[in-house]
Amino acid sequence: MVYEKGEEVEINIPEVMNVAEILIDENVRLGKGNKVALRCCGDEVSGIPESEYTYEELMLNTNRAGNALRNVRLDVDDRILMIALDTPEFVFSFFGAIKIGAIPVPVNTMLSSEEYLYYLNDSRAKAVIVHANLAEKVVKIAKKARFLKHIIVIETEKYAAENGQLSLSALMDEASDELEPLRLSRDAMAFWLYSSGTTGLPKGVVHLQHDMLYSADTYYRHVLELNEADVCYSVSKLFFAYGLGNSTYGPFRFGSEVVLDPAVPDPERSFQIIEKYGVTVLFTVPPFYNRMLAIEDAEKRYDTSSLRLCVNAGEALPAVTYQKWKEKFGVDILDGIGTTELTHIFISNRPGRIKPGTSGIPVPGYELKLVDDEGNDVPVGKPGKLLVKGDSIAALYWEKHEKTKKAFLGEWFDTGDMYVRDEDGFWTHVGRADDLIKTRGLWVSPVEVESALLKHPAVEFCAVVQGYDENRVGIVKAFVVISKDYTPSDELEEELRSFLKSSGLKGYKIPESFEFVDELPMTATGKIQRYKLRLLERERAFGKI
Numbered sequence: 001m002v003y004e005k006g007e008e009v010e011i012n013i014p015e016v017m018n019v020a021e022i023l024i025d026e027n028v029r030l031g032k033g034n035k036v037a038l039r040c041c042g043d044e045v046s047g048i049p050e051s052e053y054t055y056e057e058l059m060l061n062t063n064r065a066g067n068a069l070r071n072v073r074l075d076v077d078d079r080i081l082m083i084a085l086d087t088p089e090f091v092f093s094f095f096g097a098i099k100i101g102a103i104p105v106p107v108n109t110m111l112s113s114e115e116y117l118y119y120l121n122d123s124r125a126k127a128v129i130v131h132a133n134l135a136e137k138v139v140k141i142a143k144k145a146r147f148l149k150h151i152i153v154i155e156t157e158k159y160a161a162e163n164g165q166l167s168l169s170a171l172m173d174e175a176s177d178e179l180e181p182l183r184l185s186r187d188a189m190a191f192w193l194y195s196s197g198t199t200g201l202p203k204g205v206v207h208l209q210h211d212m213l214y215s216a217d218t219y220y221r222h223v224l225e226l227n228e229a230d231v232c233y234s235v236s237k238l239f240f241a242y243g244l245g246n247s248t249y250g251p252f253r254f255g256s257e258v259v260l261d262p263a264v265p266d267p268e269r270s271f272q273i274i275e276k277y278g279v280t281v282l283f284t285v286p287p288f289y290n291r292m293l294a295i296e297d298a299e300k301r302y303d304t305s306s307l308r309l310c311v312n313a314g315e316a317l318p319a320v321t322y323q324k325w326k327e328k329f330g331v332d333i334l335d336g337i338g339t340t341e342l343t344h345i346f347i348s349n350r351p352g353r354i355k356p357g358t359s360g361i362p363v364p365g366y367e368l369k370l371v372d373d374e375g376n377d378v379p380v381g382k383p384g385k386l387l388v389k390g391d392s393i394a395a396l397y398w399e400k401h402e403k404t405k406k407a408f409l410g411e412w413f414d415t416g417d418m419y420v421r422d423e424d425g426f427w428t429h430v431g432r433a434d435d436l437i438k439t440r441g442l443w444v445s446p447v448e449v450e451s452a453l454l455k456h457p458a459v460e461f462c463a464v465v466q467g468y469d470e471n472r473v474g475i476v477k478a479f480v481v482i483s484k485d486y487t488p489s490d491e492l493e494e495e496l497r498s499f500l501k502s503s504g505l506k507g508y509k510i511p512e513s514f515e516f517v518d519e520l521p522m523t524a525t526g527k528i529q530r531y532k533l534r535l536l537e538r539e540r541a542f543g544k545i
Contacts, residue, residue, distance in 0.1 A: 002368075002369060002370040002377060002378055002379065002380055002382075002384060002421045003367070003368070003369040003370075003377070004361075004362050004367070004368050004369075004421065004425065005362065005366075005367045005368075006218075006361070006362030006363050006364045006365055006366045006367065006368075007222070007364040007365075008364070008365075009217070009218060009221075009222060009364045009365050011213070011214060011217045011218070011365065011391075013186050013210045013213050013214070014186060015185065015186055016183050016184065016185060016186070017183055017184070017186055017209060017210075018098065018099060018181035018182060018183045018184065018209070019098060019190055019209045019210070019212055019213060019249075020062065020095040020096075020098040020099045020181060021099065021181040021183075022213065023095070023212070023213075023216075023248075023249050023252040023253055024037075024055070024058055024059050024062055024095060024252060025059050025181070027055040027059075027252065027255050028055055028056050028059050030255070032055050032228070032255045033054060033055050033056035033059075034054050034055075034056065035054060035055055035228065035255060035257075036052060036053070036054055036055075036257050037053055037054060037055040037057075037058040037252070037257065037258065038051075038052070038053040038058060038088050038091060038257075038258050038260060039051070039052050039053075039257065039258070039259050039260070039277060040052075040086075040087055040088055040259075040260045040261075040262065041259065041260065041261045041262070041263070041273060042262070043085075043261075043262040043263040045263065045264075046085065046131070046133055046156055046158065046159075046262060046263070047133075047156035047157035047158030047159060048085070048087055048156050048157070048262045049157060051088060053088055055255070058088075058091070058092075060177040061088070061092045061096075061172070061177075062091075062092050062095045062096045062099060062179075063096070063099070063175075063176070063177045063178060063179035064092070064096070064172040064173075064175045064176070064177050064179075065089075065092040065093050065095075065096025065097075065168070065172055065175075066095075066096035066097065066099040066100045066179045067096075067100075067175035067176050067177075067179050068096070068168065068171035068172045068174070068175040069093075069096060069097055069100060069102060069127070069171075070100050071171065071174070071175060072127070072149075072150055072152075072166065072171065073149075074097075074100070074102050074126060074127055074150075075100070075101070075102065076100070076101035076102065076182065076184075077101065077102070077103060077189065078102045078103065078125075078126045078127070079102075079103045079105050079123040079124055079125040079126065079192070080093070080097050080102055080103065080104050080105065080125060080126070080127045080128070080129060081105050081107060081116070081119055081120055081123060081125040081127070081128040081129070082094065082104055082105060082106040082107065082128075082129050082130075082239070083107060083109055083116065083128060083129070083130040083131065083134050083137075083138065084106070084109070084129055084130065084131055084154060084238070084239075085109060085131050085154075085237075085262040086237055086238050086243075086247065086260040086261055086262045087131075087154065087260060087262050088260065089129075089154045089168060089169075090106075090154075090238050090260075091238075091247075091248060091260075092172070093129050093154075093168065094106065094191070094238075094248070095248075098190055098191065098209075099179055099181045099182065100179075100182055101182040101184060101188070103189050103190070103191060103192060104191050104192075105119070105123050105125060105191065105192040105193075105194075105204070106191075106193065106238060106239040106244065107119050107194055107239055108239050109131070109134060109237070109239060110506075111137075112137070113137045113138070113140045113141045114141065116128075116137055116138055116141065117141040117144055117145060118201060118202070119194065119202070120141075120145040120146075120147070120148055121144075121145060121146055121147070122201070122202075122204060122398070122399070123192065123204055123398070124146075124147045125145075125147060125148060126147055126148065126149045126150065127148070127149060127150040127151075127152055128148065128150070128151055128152065129152045129153075129154065129168065130151065130152070130153060130154065131153070131154045131156065131159070132153045132154060132155050132156055132158075132159030132160060132161060133156065133158065133159045135151065135153050135159075135161075135162075135165060138151055139151065139162075139164075139165075150166055151164070151165045151166065152165070152166045152167075152168050152171065153165045153166065153167055153168060154168050154169075155167055155168070155169055184209065185209070186208070186209050186210040187208050187209070187210065187395075188208060188209050189206055189207070189208060189209075189395075190207055190208055190209040190211070190212070191207050192204050192205060192206055192207065192398065193205045193207065193239075193241050193244075193340045194340075195339075195340040195341060195397075195443075203397040203398070203400050203403060204397060204398030204399070204400075205340050205341055205394045205397060205398075206394055206395045206396050206397070206398055207343060207394050207395070208394075208395055210391065210392075211343045211391075211392045211393075211394070212245075212249040212343065212392075213249075213253070214343070214365065214390070214391045214392040215245055215249070215250070215342075215343045215344040215345075215392045216245075216249050216250055216253035216254075217253070217365075218346075218363050218364050218365035218366065218390070218392075219245075219250075219336075219338075219344055219345045219346070219348065219363050220245070220250040220251075220253060220254065221253075221254070222363070222364045222365075223334070223336075223345075223348050223350055223351075223363055223364075224250075224281060224309060224311070224334075225351075226250060226251060226253070226254040226256050226281070227254055227255075227256065228254065228255040228256060229256075229280070230251065230254070230256040230257065230280045230281055230308075231256070231257045231258075231259060231277055231278050231279050231280045231281070231306070232246060232247065232250070232251045232256055232257065232258050232259070232279070232280070232281045232283070233258075233259040233261070233270075233273055233274065233277065233279040233281070233282055233283070234246035234247045234282075234283040234284070235261075235265050235270055235282075235283065235284035235285070235288050236283060236284060236285060236313075236314065236441060238260075240314075240441065241338065241339070241340040241343060241344060242283070242313050242314055242338060242344070242345075242441070243283070245338075245343065245344040245345075246283040246311070247260060250344075259273060259277045259279060261273060265284075265288060267288065267291040267292040267294070267295050267298075268295060270282075270284075270288075270292060271292065271295065271298055271301070271302040271304070272302070274302065274303075274304050274306065274307065275302050275303045275304065275306075278306040279306055279307060280306055280307060280308045280309070281307075281308065281309050281310070281311065282307060282309075282310045282311065283310075283311045283313075284310075284311075284312070285312065285313070285314035285315060285440070285441040286312060286314070286315055286316070286317050286318060286321055286471070286473045286474075287439075287440050287441075287473050289310075289312065289317070289321050289325060289333065290321055290471050290473060293321070293324050293325060293328065298328070299328050299329055304329050304331070307329065307331045308331070309331065309332060309334060309351065310325065310331055310332065310333040310334070311333070311334050311336070312333050312334065312335045312336065313335075313336050313337060313338050313345055314438070314441035315438040315439075315441065315473070315474045316335065316337075316357075316359065316428075316429045316474070317333060317335035317356075317357075318357065318471055318472035318473060319356035319357035319472075320471060320472060321333070321471060321472075321473070322335070322354075322356040322357075323356060332349075332351065332354060334348055334349045334350070334351070334354070334360070335348070335349050335356075335358070335359055335360060336348030336349065336359055336360055336363075337359045337417070337429065339413075339415055340394075341393060341394045341407070341413055341415075342388060342390065342392055342393055342394075342413065342415075343392040343393075343394070344392065345363060346362070346363050346366040346368075346388050346390055346392075347359045347360050347361065347362055347363060347366075347368065347388075347427050348360040348361070348363050349361070355424065355426045357428065357542075358422075358426040358427060358428045359419075359426075359427050359428065359429055360426060360427065361425055361426060361427065362427075363390075365390055365391070366388060366389065366390035367388070367389040367390065368386065368387070368388055368389075368421075368427065369386075369387050369412075370382075370383075370384030370385065370386060370387070370419060370420075370421065371384050371385050371387060372384055372385070373385070380421055380422070380423060381420065381421075381422065381423070382420065383418050383419065383420045383430050384418065384419065384420070385414065385415075385416070385417070385418060385419075385433045386414075386415045386417045386418070386419040386427075387409065387412045387413065387414055387415070388412065388413050388415060389411050389412050389413070393408070393411075393413045394408075396408065416432055416433045416434050416436070417429060417431075417432060417433065418430045418431045418432060418433055430538065431466065431534050431535070431538060432466065432534075435447075435465070435530050435531075435534075437464070437465065437466045437474070437476055438466065438474045439474050439475050439476050439508055439512075440508050442508055444464075444476055444508070444509050446463070446464035446465060446530065448505075448509065449464040449476065449478070449500070449505065449509055449510075449511065450462050450463065450464050452500050452503050452505050453478065453480070453496065453500065455499075455503065456495075456496060456499050457483065457485075457486075458480075458482050458483055458485075458486040458492060458495070458496070459480055459481075459482065459483070459496070460481045460482060460483045461480070461481040461519075461520055461528070462478055462479065462480045462481065462520075463478070463479045463520050463528045463530050463533055464476060464477070464478050464479075464511065464530075465477050465479070465530050465533045465534045465537060466534050466537060466538075467511075467512070467513050467537045468537060468538070468540070468541035468542075469512065469513075472541050472542065475511075475512040475513060476508075476509060476510070476511045476512055476513075477511060477512070477513045477514075477515070477533075477537055478496075478511035478513070478514050478515070479515050479517050479520060479533055480496075480514055480515070480516050480517070481516075481517060481518065481519060481520060482516055488516035492516075493514045496511075496514065497510055497511070520533075521533065
C-alpha cells in the first residue's frame, strides 16, 4: 500500500475570524506597520507606475477598498469578478472584499469577452473589477451579464474609466480608511478560483476562510520557512492559485515583502527585478526557468546573490533544468505540486532533501495515497492515481454537483494526477489520469484542439496529448493521420499551425510538435486511446517507468 503522512504540525485557526484581518492587520498590531509589504515594478506599456506600500498603508488601502465596495452596496457573499493585473489595486480589492464578507473571484487576464461572460453569469457576480485597458472586453458583453450591476475600473496613466464605469481610485478616495472586518466562521466562503476540466466549462472552486491560513502554516512556514527578511517575487500571476499564494497570503502571514510585476513575463526583466529588489525567493514554472537559463552570461551580468531559494510548480521540473540552474546560479529549485482545489503546494522537495526529477515528499499537514481505477491501493514503485488529504481542500465546485462528487471523496481529493512513490519516499509525477495537457503552467483540453484540427482538409484523424520538448518540459503534441491528397512535410506543419491560429485557438493551445502517423491506437469501439500515446511520449522523454 502506498500511503504517506507528512509531519504533523500544530495549526491554530480561530473558529470565528476574518482572514484578511489576520494576514494584514495583524502585522500592524505586531509593530511591523512601517515595514514594506508591497512593491510594484510598474509597466510602461500599461501605464502603471512604480509604487511602494508599507504594511500600515496596505491595511489602510484595503480598508478603503472594502468601504468603497460596501458604498456601492456590495455585501456578504456577493461575488466580485477580478480581471486585474499584478498591481497593489488587485491586493487592496481582493482583501478589501474579504474584509466585508464579499467573495473575490480572480480570473485570467488574457481571455475573450465571451469567456468573461461565462464567468460573470456562472458566479452570478454583481460587480467586476477590471484594469482599464481590459475593460472594453467587459463592456462588450455587460448587457448579457444577468447579475452584473457595476463595472469598477482600475485606472492607469494611459487608461481611464469611461461613461457608465466606476473608478476604483475615485471610490477609494471617497471611502474611509477605517473598517471593522466582518468576522465569520472559519468555514465561511472567502474566495473562488476557476479550474478547467477535460471537457465542459471551467469549474468554480469555492475556497473557505481557513484555506489560506492552512497553506501558509504548512508549506510557507515549514518548507520555505518564510520570514520578515524575505523578498518574494512570483513570475506566475496573481490569478493563478500558485501566484496568489506566492504574492499575498504566504508572505503576508510572516511579514515578508512582495514584489509585483504587472508586465508580461520576460526573463531579462526578471533578472533585473531580482537584482534591483534583492529578491530572496523566486517562484516560476519550468518553461520560464529554461528561458532564464537561455540568457547568455546571465550569471555574470546580473547579481542574483540575494536568492536563497527558487520554487517550481505548475508542472514537473525536469532534472536537467534543476541541474543547469544549480550549476549556473548556485541556488536550489524546490519542485512541488499543488492544485487550484488544494489552494497551493502539498508535495515538495525540501531544503537539504532534494531529489531532482521528483515532486518531493508530503508537505507537513498533508496525507497522500495512490489507488488504481477501482480505488484499490497500489504498491511502492507502481503508478497510481494520487489522492490527497489536508485542510486546505476547497469545499466544492460551484453548481457542479456530479463533478464535485467524483473529485471530493470525503476528506480526500482526487487530483487526477498519476504518481509513483519510490523506496526513498519521493513522489514522481507520471502523467494525468484524464487527458488534460499542461503547458506553460496552463491546462489545455485535447478535445478543443482536435476539434479545430479536424476542420482542416488534410487531417483525417488526430490525437492531441501531453508531449515534452528537448528540456523535458510539457508541450502540446499532435499525432495526425493525413488524408491521401496530402504529404507529410514541415510546410504542412506550418500550414496547420497557421490554420489553428486563424481559427481563433489561443497560442499556448497550438501544438508545438506534430507527428504524422499511419494510424492511431483505438479501442474496439473506435475510440482513440490517448493514454497509449501519452505513455509513448513520456517514455521517449524520461525512459520507461
